[in-house]
Each structure stands twice: as structure tokens, then as C-alpha cells.
Amino acid sequence: MSAIDALMRSVPVIPVLVVENARDAIPIAQALVAGGLIALEVTLRTPAALEVIREMATVEGAVVGAGTVLNGRDLDAALAAGARFVVSPGLTDPLTRAALDSGIPYLPGIANAADIMRGLDHGLDRFKFFPAEAAGGLKALKALAGPFGQVRFCPTGGITEASAPEWLAFKSVLCVGGSWVVPAGTPDPDTIRRNAAAAAGLRTA
Numbered sequence: 194m195s196a197i198d199a200l201m202r203s204v205p206v207i208p209v210l211v212v213e214n215a216r217d218a219i220p221i222a223q224a225l226v227a228g229g230l231i232a233l234e235v236t237l238r239t240p241a242a243l244e245v246i247r248e249m250a251t252v253e254g255a256v257v258g259a260g261t262v263l264n265g266r267d268l269d270a271a272l273a274a275g276a277r278f279v280v281s282p283g284l285t286d287p288l289t290r291a292a293l294d295s296g297i298p299y300l301p302g303i304a305n306a307a308d309i310m311r312g313l314d315h316g317l318d319r320f321k322f323f324p325a326e327a328a329g330g331l332k333a334l335k336a337l338a339g340p341f342g343q344v345r346f347c348p349t350g351g352i353t354e355a356s357a358p359e360w361l362a363f364k365s366v367l368c369v370g371g372s373w374v375v376p377a378g379t380p381d382p383d384t385i386r387r388n389a390a391a392a393a394g395l396r397t398a
Contacts, residue, residue, distance in 0.1 A: 197298040197319045200232055200256065200278055201347055201367040206357060206392035207232045208374040209260060209349060215241045217380050218248035224382040225374070226254040228389020234280055234370065236260040237267055243274040250275040258298075265291045272297065280370075282323050284308050289315050300347060304328045309341055318344045321370065326351025331360055338365040354391065361395055 201207075208230055212218060225233055231254050235246050238261050249257040258278035259271035268291050271279055276297070281288060284301040292299035293315065302323040303309050312320060318341075322334050325348035329336075334348060348360050349370030360369050374388045 195298070195319065197278065197300055198345070198367070200258075200298055201300075201319060201345065203256070204230050204232050204393060205361055205368050205395040206230060206374065207234050207347065207349075207368055207370045208389070208392075209370045209372045210235050210245075210375055211238050211372070211377075212245045213239050213241060215244040215248055218245040219252060220382050221375055221380050221385060222249040222252040222255045222257070224380075224385035225389045226252060228386040228391075229393030230374065230389045232256045232258065232278075232368075234258050234260040235276075237262060237271070243270055246271065246274040246276050250277075262288070262292075264288055268292060268295065268297075280321055282321075284312050284320075286311070286315075289317070302349075306337060306340065309337065309344060313341075313344075319367075320344065320346055322346045322348040324350030325360075325369075331363060334360075334365070335363065338363075354388075357392070357395055 235242055246257055249255055256277050259276040260280040262268055262279045262281045278298040280300045282302040300321050302321040345367045346365055347368050352369050352371050354373050357369050360366050374392050375385050
């Protein structure tokens, strides 16, 4: 079992986090871990993101990764901040080579068969299906999965608490990425913990 496979199997939902203020990092991470979600994806979409990763990495039980990693510079910054896995919205050869050379668990995004085949050429068989709903939803993923029986996915993008169980019931899906667990705005730890517990209770088929 690869490190990225083990991570994907550790939780049914990986929270996709856009955190604007580093002071919110520890309360959010503590609430998520308390609710049963240990794999946390901090997207590099805000100026505070790298500091958020550093802060969250101090929370016991949290496995903190960087999302929206676009190139080697982002990868280096994420590694320096203490990220334990990286997620990219797409699959490029330069980033893939850099991630594989670094040894960090790496989940690149794919949206079509050509992306998957390029990933397989690099020895990868675990991918983020993104943007999941906009790219055709579960019907599209089932069609893509047909020729690639060994491949497993983490669909992300447009998935909700209501739709997640249907995605997770598909055998090629190991987990989903979801932003609903931590609602936008000032974080409320009690709400986050309840949302995390509900998400952690979702089970794959």
C-alpha cells in the first residue's frame, strides 16, 4: 500500500480548507481531528496558507497537506512549511517529477483519460478527480474508471454532504474532498467538530 493510498483510505472525506487567518488554524485543526478527520488539505489560495500549515502541523493527530500546489516553487514552500502530502488541481510533468523526487505523497488532479495515462506513465495510480461535478459528475468518473481498473480516485469540486455518500459507494472512489466541513466565515469549532464527525461516519463501499 502506497503512502498516498493509505492517506486516502484513512478518512472518507478530506476537508479542503481555505483559511484566511493563521490564528484560526489550530482551532480548526483541533475540531476536525476531534471529529475524526485527520487528513487536512490546506489550499495555497491565501497569503496565510503556509503559516496555517505550520500551525496545524503542531496539532496532535493531524496529517496536514498542501492543496492547490501548481509548480515546483509551491512544492518547495509546502515542504518547508511541514506539509506531509501535496495535492494539485492538475497533472504536469515538471511538478510530478519534482513531487516524486521529493518522496512526498502526491495526489495530482485529472479530468480525462489522457491525464490518467500520463500519470500512469509516471507510475501513479491514485488521482484527484477535479473538478468533479463540473467535469461530468459520477457518471463521467464511472466511464473514466472503466478502462483503468487499478486506478483509485478522490473526487473533489462541487461535492456536498448530501452527494458524498453516492460518490463513496463507487468502488473506485477511496475518499472525497469537501469544503462543506468547514463553512466560510468565522470558524465555529463546535460546528466544525459536528460536521467532521458526520463526514467521518461516511463509509466507502
